[in-house]
Amino acid sequence: MTRDELARHLEAARERVEPRWDEAREAHVGAGLPERARRHRRRRVALGAAAVLVVSVVAALVVSRRSVVRVEPLEGATVAALERSSQLERFRVETGGAWFEVEPGRGRLVRVEAQDVVVEVVGTRFLVERVEARVHVVVEHGVVRASARGVTRTLEAGASAWFPEETKRSAAGQGEPSAPPTQKPSPPSEAAAEARSLPAVPAEPLPLEASPPSPTPGSRKASPVVRPAPAQPAVDAGAPSWRALAQAGDFDTAWTVMKAAPAPRDEPAELLLAADVARLSRHPEEALAPLRRILDAHAADPRAPLAAFTLGRVLLDDLGRPREAAAAFERARTLAPGAPLAEDAFARQVEALSRAQSPEARALAEAFEQQYPASSRLRAVRHFGGLP
Amino acid sequence: MSTTPHLRLAGPPAVTVDDFYGRYARYVARLGFRLLGRDDGLDDLVQDVFLAAAAARVVSKSEHELRGWLATVTVRLAGRVLRRRRLARFFGLDEGPDERLLSSGAAPDTVAMMAQLYRRLDAAPTAERLAWTLRYVENEPLDEVARLCGCSLATAKRRIAAVQRLLTEDDDDA
DSSP states (O other): OOHHHHHHHHHHHHHHOOOOOOHHHHHHHHHTHHHHHHHHHHHHHHHHHHHHHHHHHHHHHHHHHSOSEEEEEOTTOEEEEEEEOSSEEEEEEEESEEEEEEOTTSOOEEEEEETTEEEEESSOEEEEEEETTEEEEEEEESOEEEEETTEEEEEOTTOEEEESOOOOOTTTTSSOOSSOOSSOSSOOOHHHHHHHSOTTSOSOOOOOEESOSSOOTTOOOSOEEOOSOOSSOOSBTTBOOHHHHHHTTOHHHHHHHHHHSOOOOSSHHHHHHHHHHHHHTTOHHHHHHHHHHHHHHOTTSTTHHHHHHHHHHIIIIISOOHHHHHHHHHHHHHHSTTSHHHHHHHHHHHHHHHHTTOTHHHHHHHHHHHHOTTOTTHHHHHHHHTOO | OOOOGGGOOOSSSOOOHHHHHHHHHHHHHHHHHHHHOSSTTHHHHHHHHHHHHHHHTOOOOOHHHHHHHHHHHHHHHHHHHHHHHHHHHHTTOOOOOOTTTSOSSOOHHHHHHHHHHHHHHHTSOHHHHHHHIIIIISOOOHHHHHHHHTSOHHHHHHHHHHHHHHHTHHHHHO
């Protein structure tokens, strides 16, 4: 196009380029404004939804690549991360011990090795600690499978075990724990206590555990285990408090001293410790009161679900009161509905109802199957619920 | 046209979209048509300009300010339509100006001339095309072109010159 042509074009354009815009068209376009406004709103909503979807997918991808394990090494401990894939995360406890908290429902197996012990979990919180030539495993919630030298043990919430197992307990009740002490000789510092305590719990003594979850009275030969961080040191070295004795694993002496001592403080950690002293010294009936006290007065405490679960176990396994046990397990589920403990509690509730010959067992077993179709406890639940 | 509450404009004195539309629809349609160079898409452009006015809750201004504001919105939205067209053309989904779509009651040879002009403009980048159209078809002064395009005066000049070169390259070659 030459400059002359362009000039002519422009002149024509200025004069002639006009739309066919008459009143009828103006009215028609104006009438369409509300509908177009609605279309704009729908498009904005759709774009917003698409943006949310994209963000969710990206977030899910990021989260799926994130570790499913929170590791809290004990003071001076060394933990090596050996492998992380979409299927497996593998750690090795080189020295000392560490708490491992595994997010449930992420479908990734977590394996922790310590010496020749291998602990495998899907969703739980547990401690693996090397103590001299042995390895100590404590499960706070969920279920873990621990194996060593061809021997495999399944540990439920609240259970602990030593590898290799030691069946001989020297002079039971004489205050000499057969397991090596898990504490350092000197009293732990406040910082150490804090580092060892649960994330949601202030630096208080942690509940004491010993032996597998359902020991029968008289057969309690498993080595006692002291969970870390005693916050209540013995007042008198010559006359140790029941707390110190319990933490050293001497539950029989702790029981004797506790009976003569003032009542335990009204704190969840202390009440849990008192309950453990009672049940592990073969006084399960006496364990009920402190556990019930936690549920009555400290239901919002993060340890309350564990207290309810423990109460259910004592009632079912030690006292043979399945109907009350079922109520306790149900309480544990209510207090921790999304936690791995809820699945365990649900399964044990079905078992308790079955043992109480309650017709509810079947319906609950069906509900369990619906809620946890991939549960490792499903077979047992179906058995207790009488499902085909 | 029915007045809907969500289309009511804010500010004292309140101006409804109906009023606003009745006063400026023709102005927006004319400007939009010259920027687009075609009739298709013009109705949507006009509606979008007035919806943008409603969303912005325009307060009544002077006649001159309101026209200026509407022109700015029209240029911005026309630019969006033109960019979409370029993309469609890239994928072979837009065949360019159609003489039948260049309306007006002009004589056929004038319409053909306009079609040729806008076909050449289609080859120019959108921002440059808008600046050139405002300057030479709308006869806007340079500073107003820069304001409507949201760019500096120097940029506006550069854009206009680029299209001018594109349109007269035959002459330059000769």
